[in-house]
Amino acid sequence: VAVVTGGLGPTEDDLTAEVAAAAAGVPLVFDPAALAQVEAFFKRRNREMTYSNRKQAMFPEGAVRLDNPVGTAPGFMLKIGRCSFFCLPGVPVEMKRMLADHVLPACARLQGSDRAVLRVRTVSTFGYGESVAGEMLAGFDDAFPDLKLGFRAKFPEVQIKIYGHHREEAPLEARMGEALEWILSRVGEKTFSARGDSMQKVVGDLLREKGATLAIAESCTGGLISDWVTDVPGSSDYFVFSAVAYANRVKEKILGVSAETLETYGAVHEQTAREMARGVRRIAGATYGLATTGIAGPGGGTAEKPVGTVCIGLATPEGEQSRRYFFPFPTRLMNKQIFAMTALNMLRRELAGK
């Protein structure tokens, strides 16, 4: 089985069907049912179909059309020799749906009774490099020669993956559970999800469990924390308000940071972060207030506060805390990401009672 993605669209550089037909040595043929589907898709969305969408109904002779319930481009399966080529759209959401609907069932049929169970477990960790993760887990291959360990740097988190396959599900699940325990005993301190959840999902679940709400004051992260938090469906249950306060006068006027603090310590300081967290918690009437202020770069750094410096403040019903960090990453976007992740992690540890 070969899976091909992309090139099924209506424009002139979409050539998958043409190339597949040439490879198989067959002509392209028009499929009226496919055209009807494309037409129906446009009709449902009140958009007009253009002539070039007709191109999406041309398939190599002998191909089996694969319906696309979430987009305009149907895919197709074409057998060339002993290989089944599944040609799917490149748009991730469409590709994933069609992989599940068409390709995976076909693979299962092909494997028949030889089929092995495959499982992947993902552990989401944060706060160290991939190399340290590798060192901490040295010995895995000896302890679990039947499983495979992988690392994925999904900046700023490091995902640890356990891959396993076995003829039967129950012993595989048990074995992978053992491996998971082994891993957590070594990197538990750095782990924020033992099932691959995102930091914002973990924080959101903890807030919901406690019936607590969150307000955020962002300076250097510029809205990224809020964007992440609200990527989680249902986040309106606990996310109340966020203030992205770039200008000092906004920190003062809206968040209530004292003019004295700004004058004495500057915008990037633990005291400022603390007052931002306190202020946003108060004006939003939230259980927790989380704040960031720092220097994402490329400009704005000084000898005392270089690019990569961030102060994070957290206000809780019990009081306030804040901390300064320095990160050595080379771009503004990486700094925004590591600052945002560090802030959410501080909140997560507080919520988890660590």
Place this chain on the structure above:
Amino acid sequence: VAVVTGGLGPTEDDLTAEVAAAAAGVPLVFDPAALAQVEAFFKRRNREMTYSNRKQAMFPEGAVRLDNPVGTAPGFMLKIGRCSFFCLPGVPVEMKRMLADHVLPACARLQGSDRAVLRVRTVSTFGYGESVAGEMLAGFDDAFPDLKLGFRAKFPEVQIKIYGHHREEAPLEARMGEALEWILSRVGEKTFSARGDSMQKVVGDLLREKGATLAIAESCTGGLISDWVTDVPGSSDYFVFSAVAYANRVKEKILGVSAETLETYGAVHEQTAREMARGVRRIAGATYGLATTGIAGPGGGTAEKPVGTVCIGLATPEGEQSRRYFFPFPTRLMNKQIFAMTALNMLRRELAGK
């Protein structure tokens, strides 16, 4: 020349050097100078080097080490037969830097006097599908048989690309300028940058030109607009404040949306968007106020206001405007993106006097 990326890290699944050595039939050898570089990198950042980083100083015999000034993993070039394999780190910022430092100069040397000039021009467009873009530009291949046209759907924008190559720079530039004019005469209305800039860069440049400032009130976009705007270095010149107001009481209390409006029209309405824009402009003391309120899904939709509905408000020194849109995309994240882009595009058109 072949370029290989990734697999140069310190963990056990980083196998590029090993595989390259096996392919070339040579052993791996230890490079003390490379180790010194890795050590220096860690020292500059006050981090401790772990034993496994030593792995990064092992290269196939005969390989030329390629220094990595922005990360821990040096790359290498290994000639196998007539092909030069450039093995670079997978981290994009490191890969790009080393591509520029090492690979491109090597390519130029290889091409010598046979070298052709290659150019790509990118036009950033928004507000229609890839298929419509293709139709509007039908005829390009006949008008410019010496150039190549490409499309890239970088949701929610559609990038149009012109590829050209020629032995000399001046005639190529002139020809690509003609092609650009031809394209703009057909999709100018949908174009927000004729040089491939992002929407947030274009909006930021227009604000800076006018000496104007921006405040944003986000509901359904949850901070994404602010995050995009602040991805641009120097955005503190014009970006003042953003309020991510999920809860109705926050819209009322902080942004000053009237209780009557919220009761009569609900949170998702043109009138609410208008008052949010007016409110955030006022409290931040900004030239422009931009607001979004809508339903990103998956929950929260109604027959009257289905998932995909958004109202965008814009407050300017001259007054306020607002508009309702409906988009048919299948995920929460796509909705956040198209809502954010539509809002910035409304501001862009206002700033450009359209």
